[in-house]
Structure formats: structure tokens, C-alpha cells
Amino acid sequence: MSPAGSSRWSPTTEQLMILEELYRSGIRTPSASQIQQITTHLSFYGRIEGKNVFYWFQNHKARDRQKLRRKLTKQLQLQQQQQQQQFQLHHHCQQLNQDHITNHFVGSFGYSTARSTTHDFSFFNSPSLIFQGGAANTPEQALSCKWNVQNPQSNLVENKEMAFCNYGWTLVDVDNQASSCCTTRPLKTLDLFPLTTTRINEDCTATPPK
Amino acid sequence: MSPAGSSRWSPTTEQLMILEELYRSGIRTPSASQIQQITTHLSFYGRIEGKNVFYWFQNHKARDRQKLRRKLTKQLQLQQQQQQQQFQLHHHCQQLNQDHITNHFVGSFGYSTARSTTHDFSFFNSPSLIFQGGAANTPEQALSCKWNVQNPQSNLVENKEMAFCNYGWTLVDVDNQASSCCTTRPLKTLDLFPLTTTRINEDCTATPPK
DNA sequence: GCAAATTAATGATTTATTCAAG
DNA sequence: CTTGAATAAATCATTAATTTGC
Numbered sequence: 001m002s003p004a005g006s007s008r009w010s011p012t013t014e015q016l017m018i019l020e021e022l023y024r025s026g027i028r029t030p031s032a033s034q035i036q037q038i039t040t041h042l043s044f045y046g047r048i049e050g051k052n053v054f055y056w057f058q059n060h061k062a063r064d065r066q067k068l069r070r071k072l073t074k075q076l077q078l079q080q081q082q083q084q085q086q087f088q089l090h091h092h093c094q095q096l097n098q099d100h101i102t103n104h105f106v107g108s109f110g111y112s113t114a115r116s117t118t119h120d121f122s123f124f125n126s127p128s129l130i131f132q133g134g135a136a137n138t139p140e141q142a143l144s145c146k147w148n149v150q151n152p153q154s155n156l157v158e159n160k161e162m163a164f165c166n167y168g169w170t171l172v173d174v175d176n177q178a179s180s181c182c183t184t185r186p187l188k189t190l191d192l193f194p195l196t197t198t199r200i201n202e203d204c205t206a207t208p209p210k
Numbered sequence: 211m212s213p214a215g216s217s218r219w220s221p222t223t224e225q226l227m228i229l230e231e232l233y234r235s236g237i238r239t240p241s242a243s244q245i246q247q248i249t250t251h252l253s254f255y256g257r258i259e260g261k262n263v264f265y266w267f268q269n270h271k272a273r274d275r276q277k278l279r280r281k282l283t284k285q286l287q288l289q290q291q292q293q294q295q296q297f298q299l300h301h302h303c304q305q306l307n308q309d310h311i312t313n314h315f316v317g318s319f320g321y322s323t324a325r326s327t328t329h330d331f332s333f334f335n336s337p338s339l340i341f342q343g344g345a346a347n348t349p350e351q352a353l354s355c356k357w358n359v360q361n362p363q364s365n366l367v368e369n370k371e372m373a374f375c376n377y378g379w380t381l382v383d384v385d386n387q388a389s390s391c392c393t394t395r396p397l398k399t400l401d402l403f404p405l406t407t408t409r410i411n412e413d414c415t416a417t418p419p420k
Numbered sequence: 421g422c423a424a425a426t427t428a429a430t431g432a433t434t435t436a437t438t439c440a441a442g
Numbered sequence: 443c444t445t446g447a448a449t450a451a452a453t454c455a456t457t458a459a460t461t462t463g464c
Contacts, residue, residue: 218431218456239449265432272450273430 009052014045019056028061030054219262224255229266238271240264 011019022038030038039050221229232248240248240263249260
């Protein structure tokens with residue numbers, strides 16, 4: 001091995017052992033003088049140059065980090081898988097992971113007034129009620145509740161919106177809008193985890209959206 | 211608890227339990243409609259607004275991540291500490307962690323030629339030999355070995371450098387420069403772990419530089 | 421036991437970062 | 443390259459827990 005004309009250095013066993021011991025001892029980025037000392041010492045065991053030592057520490061450090069990173073991400077994935085498993089046990093919650101799974105919708109809005117009251121309303125608007133998709137990113141969005149009402153016959157889409165002031169949380173004209181576009185019903189609390197017959201089978205195994 | 215005029219929402223036990231179950235079930239960033247459903251359901255157990263639900267998920271997700279991160283960094287530190295302990299066992303390596311601990315310096319430079327020979331030299335230049343500090347970041351730096359020689363009498367500082375071509379590793383005029391500024395000595399391999407008498411006591415317990 | 425004082429949790433807000441569309 | 447939406451991170455502020463002296 002390692003013939004005289006070999007293009008690249010390959011450390012002898014002794015050299016490698018010493019390098020590893022130095023690495024274990026805490027040396028990561030040896031200074032020029034340290035490299036010189038190490039090189040001198042290791043040249044006793046075979047041909048070696050300073051750049052070999054330099055590169056060795058550089059590579060060893062990098063690959064150590066890489067190894068560690070991979071280990072940690074693997075652990076993380078494991079933990080998430082465990083969460084997945086818990087998820088299987090709680091599959092009855094899953095319906096809430098998907099929008100538009102039911103045409104029933106009951107909203108409850110609180111708005112700040114001097115007396116801090118709560119206004120509840122509910123409506124049933126199937127099947128033309130189309131919520132604007134995506135996650136809620138601001139409390140305004142969480143409470144503003146914009147939606148469209150599409151008339152199946154006329155194909156007309158009405159834009160509906162409950163307007164809240166920015167960071168003010170003042171509910172504007174809710175009763176009017178709500179009653180004008182929605183078939184109001186007596187207040188009724190929906191089951192938190194409604195199950196539709198078309199989904200009850202697959203829900204137990206489906207993976208949640210990322 | 212949680213009086214009517216309270217400035218911020220504090221969840222009831224039931225509300226919290228349900229929120230946590232939903233979280234466990236995989237919900238992280240509920241959409242506006244999901245928030246409405248959840249809010250409606252939870253309002254049965256006490257005053258609550260959509261923004262409370264929104265914030266709850268945001269905070270819970272963030273603090274979950276935070277907890278995980280801290281756990282991982284703690285593990286990492288532990289691993290590094292274990293390396294430290296190994297270091298204690300190998301404290302005889304420690305000298306190499308500190309530059310300028312000894313005024314003896316033995317350099318070994320390899321340079322690539324057609325015949326790939328190795329050129330060794332050593333010098334003793336105390337106490338005016340001043341190495342440029344810091345770690346070596348490039349192989350050039352590792353091998354170029356710039357230094358200053360300060361004459362205590364004249365206070366003149368000579369800049370010395372062993373020039374290597376970029377990535378070419380061709381040693382330029384070493385013998386001349388080296389012999390002109392260094393007291394050459396017969397080649398001698400230093401002990402890898404030289405101990406100076408002024409340090410031999412503290413070395414066993416000193417902590418290595420971070 | 422209990423109430424003031426301190427600490428830890430956590431709800432709410434703001435700021436920074438990322439990423440994709442134009 | 444700029445802009446805007448979405449997300450994550452950092453921070454502020456209040457409440458719940460806890461400690462402490464009596």
C-alpha cells in the first residue's frame with residue numbers, strides 16, 4: 001500500500017491513531033505551529049506533510065459534525081413518528097385537519113366592547129358555502145371569516161365578510177350580514193369530531209397534512 | 211379565578227384538555243374555519259374567542275419546538291462534556307492546545323516535487339520569535355508559517371515568511387530564509403508532548419480553551 | 421395557614437425570516 | 443430585485459405557582 005509515487009497521502013495506522021487521539025483530546029483547528037509539531041512527530045511513522053494534517057483535521061471535524069447532525073435529525077424523525085402513533089390513537093380528532101369536510105358550520109365570535117360580551121351565532125349554508133382556504137395567520141384572519149356564497153343555480157358568487165378593525169376587534173354589522181346570507185338556526189353545539197360516513201374508514205390510517 | 215374583567219384569556223381545564231388533544235392529534239396551524247369550529251365547541255366550557263385559539267396553537271407549537279431544541283443542545287453539550295472528560299484522561303496531549311507555551315519550535319514542512327521528498331528543519335529562536343497568532347484556516351496558512359523576528363536591542367522587526375504557491379505547495383527559497391534568520395540545529399524529533407517545568411502542575415487540571 | 425414576594429408559565433404582540441410570484 | 447404572504451422567532455406582559463416570613 002501507499003507506493004512511493006502515490007498521488008495522495010494515506011495515513012499509517014500509527015499516524016491515524018495519534019491523529020484521532022489528538023482529536024479526542026479537543027484539538028479541532030490546530031494552529032500553524034501545532035500542525036508543524038504534529039507533522040514532525042508523525043513523520044517518524046511515515047511520509048506526511050503539514051497539509052495532510054491540516055486537511056485531516058478539517059475533514060474529520062466536518063464529518064463529525066455531519067454525523068452528529070444526521071443522528072439528531074434521525075432522533076427528531078423518530079420522535080415525530082412517535083407523535084404519529086399517538087395520532088393513530090386519537091384519530092377521531094382528525095376531521096379537523098381537513099377543511100370543507102362538512103357543510104355544517106357553526107361559528108362563535110367574541111368581540112371586545114366596553115362590557116366585554118360575547119356574541120354567538122350559527123348558520124347552515126350547505127352546500128354553497130365556500131371558505132377561503134389556507135391556515136389562519138393573524139387573529140384578524142382567524143376572526144374575520146371571509147367567505148363566498150355560490151348559488152348553484154345562477155353560479156353567482158357573493159363575497160361575504162365579517163369586518164374587524166385591525167387589532168381593534170370591533171365587530172361590524174354582523175347580525176345584518178349573517179342573517180342576510182345565512183339560514184339562521186337555533187344555536188346548537190356541534191360535536192367536535194363529526195364523522196361523515198364516506199370518510200370514517202380511511203381516517204384511521206390517513207396521514208395529517210404537513 | 212379568571213374574573214369577568216380579566217385582561218387576558220385563561221383557559222379552563224376542559225378547554226385546555228381539548229386543545230391539547232387536538233394538538234396531539236396533529237393540528238398545528240388551524241385554518242380560519244377550523245378555528246371557528248374549535249372556538250364554538252370550546253365556548254361551551256367558558257368564554258373564549260377565535261384569537262385565543264389562534265394564539266394558543268401558535269404559542270404551543272413554538273414552545274414545543276423550543277423545548278425540543280433545548281433538549282438537543284443539552285444532549286450535544288453532554289456529548290462534548292464527555293469528550294472533555296476523555297480529554298482529562300489524555301491530558302498529556304494538552305500542551306498542543308496552547309501556542310507559545312514553549313520557545314522551542316520544530317517545524318516540518320513537506321513540499322511536492324517530482325520526487326516527492328520531505329524537507330525537515332528545526333530552529334531555536336527564543337525569545338524573539340513571534341508567531342502570527344490564531345488558528346490555521348487554509349492549507350497555505352498552515353504551511354506558509356509567517357513570523358516576525360524582533361531584535362531586542364534594535365527593536366527592529368523582520369518579517370519572515372516561507373512562501374508556498376497557492377495550492378501548488380512549492381517551497382520557495384526556504385533554505386536561504388530559514389538559515390538567514392534561524393539558528394539551524396541538527397534535526398531532532400521533539401517529544402510530542404513536551405512539558406515545561408512551569409506548567410507541569412497545572413496542566414493536569416486546567417480546562418482546555420473553548 | 422396565609423398573604424406578600426418571587427419565580428415560572430403562558431397569552432398576546434411585534435419583529436425577523438423565508439419563499440414564491442410578478 | 444422587489445413585494446407580499448406565510449411562518450417562525452423573539453419579546454412583552456399578565457397570570458398562575460411557588461416560596462418565604464410571620
